[in-house]
Amino acid sequence: MCGYGFSSGKLIKLFGGILRIFKSLLAAVILTIGLCTATPAFAEVPPVEQESQQILQREAFRNDPQSLQEVTTVVDASGNFTTTLRASGATGYAVTCAGTQADNAVRYPHYSKGAEGAISKTVIKCVGTGLPSVDLRVSGIISFAPSNSATNTDVVFQHRGAATATQTVMVNGPEVTWYVPEPSHSTVPSNAGRGTGFWRATSTWFFEVGGKMSTVGTQTVTIWKTI
């Protein structure tokens, strides 16, 4: 019966050993998957966002930024931007524009029943001295990558909506909101559609003082959800 020279006890031991090795391998695979899902990482920034940022960089610097006495863009530990503009002297000013939530100027896309689809917003507040207001220009994009799983990061983002607008923001005044896409001015709703997968919102912003523009801040948020 045991024609290969194994007793039944040895065969059971051998089988048990193989089972243990298989379990170890399985545990390693599960651990690897767990590590991968904990921090989904996308290989590259979608070209549409790169293009938008390049356009904004060109816009920001076309008006001779050398005339500004100081321009700083501060990145905090979580990668968010605070855009600050200062000028010394009798007509000096110091204004900082940033998100109104500690970690989030750009908000996650969500489904709005009134908009009949996905929308997102960027909310910014300006604080400082020496100026009553600044003109803040925000360009936002919504992208979407279909995916039935939050752990699948091998996805392709599609452009779903965009908006660019300049609003005057009171310094030390209320927060100001920019929506993506822009609201519809007709009876046909404007939105970024629906779907299950990774929804990404990117905004870039800068502000103007006396026709001069600051450097550009930008933030991207991505979330997997059904909209």
Place this chain on the structure above:
Amino acid sequence: MKPQIIDPRYVNRVDRNPSYRVDFWTDQSVSEEWKLSQVTDIAEVLLWANEHSAGRTFVIYAEFPYENGHGMIRLLGNEPPGV
């Protein structure tokens, strides 16, 4: 909260019949926004919001017009974080 006696003359505009906004939220994924006009007062808005919440959280704002559009003043509640 910081209460203080104040000279009332720093205010020169009052809207006695504002419109209100009530935003209902289902976690971080779905919002449903309603505009309420011809309202008697905030108590009426609060009653309506509670009657229509269906288990959702809500935020109540008063609306005000300005030269470039409309603004809102938050009166009650908060949006879910992140949206």
